[in-house]
Amino acid sequence: MTMPSTGRRVLVSGASRGLGRAVARAFAANGDRVAVHYGTREDEARHTLDSMTGTGHVLVGGDLSDPSVAATVAERATDALGGIDVLVNNAAVNVRHPLAETPYEEWVEIWQRHVSVNLLATANLSHCAARRMISDGRGGRIVNIGSRGAFRGEPDHPAYGATKAAVHALGQSLAVSLAPYGIAVASVAPGFFHTERVADRLAGPEAESIRAQSPFGRVGTAEEIASAVLWLASPRAEWSSGTVLDANGASYLRT
Structure with missing residues (x-):
């Protein structure tokens, strides 16, 4: 679905590749100007930038796990774009750490990293943008x-699941508190979808079982998830503020 272009100013965190790249491209194709954030993959972020249609897009780098850097990233993006109309909190880490196999010191470090990036960086960027x-x-x-x-x-990946649940809850809290200011907040809950990071799994022995998670017999695409993000960010979606939109090909149905 094509959204009407509004020439908005958009910050997408974690946009060097994968879903972030697809989201940045979707907003650019919609006629919006995008700040492409990256943590360490500057070359890949530049590839994202070069692949986007339109003009006026910018790169902003920084480790969002540091609250002061997160504030600087938001400031640089808003200064470059002249403001901010849309924030997409996409940056995340996802490291395998089953409890029975993970030493305690490693467990603590992994949890702290997940909380710092997946949850606190989302909260901090949301504060600055809002x-x-x-x-x-x-x-x-x-x-x-x-x-x-x-x-x-x-x-x-228990820290990933827990921090993403917290992100959903954060979004719903902000949806209520920011509505009086005309700011709508929503979340997308993807299932398994194809990116560079999981390409080896989709080419390996578990590929068939992964695709079988959905009755469609396939995994999603980053572009399909990006289209859901674009809609939730559109003027038409204000009444969907507070929602958590499942985008998982009926692979998991909530009741």
Whole structure:
């Protein structure tokens, strides 16, 4: 579905590749100007930038696990774009750490990293962006990338599942508190979808079982998830503020 172009100013975190790249491209194709954030993959982020249609897009780098850097990233993006109308919180880490196999020191470190990036960076960027939206008086949109794993559990990635559940809850809290300012907040909860990071799994022995998770017999695409993000960020989706939109090909159904 094509959204009407509004020439918005959009910050996408974690946009050097994968879903972030697809989201950045979708907004650019919609006529919006995008700040492409990256943590360490500057070359890949530049590839994202070069692949986007339109003009006025910018790169902003920084480790979002550091609260001061997160604030600087938001400031640089809003200064470069002249403001911010849409924030997409996509940056995340996802490291395998089943409890029975993970030494305690490693367990603690992995949990701290997941909380710092997946949850606290999302909260901190949301604060910075929302405060700018409030001061500008134009309203805005915040879309968080959650996960199906927040509902069904992630036995090999428990910190990922837990932090994504927290991201959903954060989004719903902000949806209520920011509505009086015309700011809608929602989340997307993807299932398994194809990116560079999981390409080896889809080419390996578990590929058939992964595809069989969905009755469609396939995994999703980053572009399909990006289209859901684009819709939730659109003017038409204000009444869907607070929602957690499942995008998992009927692979997990909540009741």
